[in-house]
Amino acid sequence: MAILRFQGVAAMAKRPKPVHQMTEAQFENMFPIGDDDAPKAYLRARRWPEGVRCPRCGNPAVYDLPSRKWHWQCEKCAPDGYRFSVIAGTIFENTNKPLRQWFKVVHLMLTSKKGISSLQIQRQMGFGSYETALNMTHKIRAALIEPQTKLGGIVEIDETWVGGKDHNRHWDKKTGKSGGAGTGKTPIIGAVQRKGNVIARVLDHVTKINVEKFVRETVSHKVSLLATDDHQVYDGLKEYPVKSVRHKINQYVVGAVHTNTIEGFWSIFKRGVVGTFHKMSAKYMPLYVAEFQFRYNNRFNPDMFGTAISAC
Ligand SMILES: [Zn+2]
Numbered sequence: 228m229a230i231l232r233f234q235g236v237a238a239m240a241k242r243p244k245p246v247h248q249m250t251e252a253q254f255e256n257m258f259p260i261g262d263d264d265a266p267k268a269y270l271r272a273r274r275w276p277e278g279v280r281c282p283r284c285g286n287p288a289v290y291d292l293p294s295r296k297w298h299w300q301c302e303k304c305a306p307d308g309y310r311f312s313v314i315a316g317t318i319f320e321n322t323n324k325p326l327r328q329w330f331k332v333v334h335l336m337l338t339s340k341k342g343i344s345s346l347q348i349q350r351q352m353g354f355g356s357y358e359t360a361l362n363m364t365h366k367i368r369a370a371l372i373e374p375q376t377k378l379g380g381i382v383e384i385d386e387t388w389v390g391g392k393d394h395n396r397h398w399d400k401k402t403g404k405s406g407g408a409g410t411g412k413t414p415i416i417g418a419v420q421r422k423g424n425v426i427a428r429v430l431d432h433v434t435k436i437n438v439e440k441f442v443r444e445t446v447s448h449k450v451s452l453l454a455t456d457d458h459q460v461y462d463g464l465k466e467y468p469v470k471s472v473r474h475k476i477n478q479y480v481v482g483a484v485h486t487n488t489i490e491g492f493w494s495i496f497k498r499g500v501v502g503t504f505h506k507m508s509a510k511y512m513p514l515y516v517a518e519f520q521f522r523y524n525n526r527f528n529p530d531m532f533g534t535a536i537s538a539c
Pocket residue numbers: 281282283284285286301302303304305309
C-alpha cells in the first residue's frame with residue numbers, strides 16, 4: 228500500500244490492469260476493504276490516463292496539494308486557484324458514500340447480465356434505504372449513456388413494446404394486446420450492427436416521423452443492408468438499401484435479411500424488465516435502456532469496468 232501514498236511519477240505510470248469481467252474475488256483483491264487509496268488511484272488513472280487535468284478548464288499543469296491527499300490545484304481558471312479532488316465533476320461527488328461502495332455498485336450492475344434491481348443492491352450493500360440504492364443506480368445508468376455514433380455494415384432495425392405487464396392489471400383494465408397504444412407499454416426502437424453495437428431509444432409514439440428520425444440519426448447512409456420487418460413505419464426510408472422480411476406471412480429469414488440480432492437484444496432486455504425490475508417506471512425507461520445497451524456494446528471490451536468508471 229505504501230506505493231500509493233506517493234502521488235508522483237511512479238504511481239502515475241502504473242495503469243490498473245484491465246479485466247473484462249471482474250469476479251467478486253478480483254474486485255475484493257483490487258479494492259480491499261478499508262483501503263481508501265486503491266479506488267482513488269484507480270479513478271485517477273481511468274479519468275486522466277495522461278496525467279491529472281483540471282476538470283474545469285482542462286489545464287494539465289496542476290499542482291499537488293501537499294496538505295490534502297488526492298487533491299490538486301489549478302491556477303489557470305481561478306485567481307486564487309481552483310482546488311479539486313479526484314472525484315470533482317464525477318457522479319461520485321457530493322454523496323456520503325465512499326468511492327469503494329460506488330465501485331461495488333457499478334461492479335454488481337455490470338456483472339449481472341439481466342440487470343440487478345435496486346432492492347437487491349440495497350440488500351447486498353446493506354444500505355439503510357431503498358432510495359439510496361435507486362439514486363445511485365440511476366446516476367450510474369445516466370453516466371453509461373453513450374455518445375451518439377452511426378452504425379454501418381449490415382444493420383437491423385426493429386421496434387418493441389416493454390413494461391406494463393398485462394396480467395398484473397385489474398381484469399377490466401386488461402387489454403389483451405401485446406403492444407400498441409393504450410396497452411400501458413412503452414415503445415422502444417433499436418438498431419443493431421451485425422457483430423457490432425446496438426443503439427436503442429424510447430419513443431413517444433411509433434410513427435413514421437419518429438422512426439425515420441431515429442434511423443437517420445443512428446444509421447450511416449453507407450450501410451450495405453438495412454434489414455427490417457414489414458411494419459409500414461419503414462416504408463419511407465428510400466435513401467437506404469432497405470430489405471424486409473414479412474413477419475405477417477411468417478417469413479423470418481431471407482438470406483441475410485432478418486432481424487434476429489435485434490430481437491436477441493430485446494429478449495435480454497425484456498427478461499431483465501420482467502424478471503428483475505418489477506416496477507420499471509416508464510419515466511426511467513431510457514436509463515434502463517442505456518444500461519442494457521452499455522453492457523451489450525461492451526461485451527467484448529477487455530476493460531468493461533474501467534470504461535464504465537471513466538464514464539462516471
Ligand atoms: Zn482550471
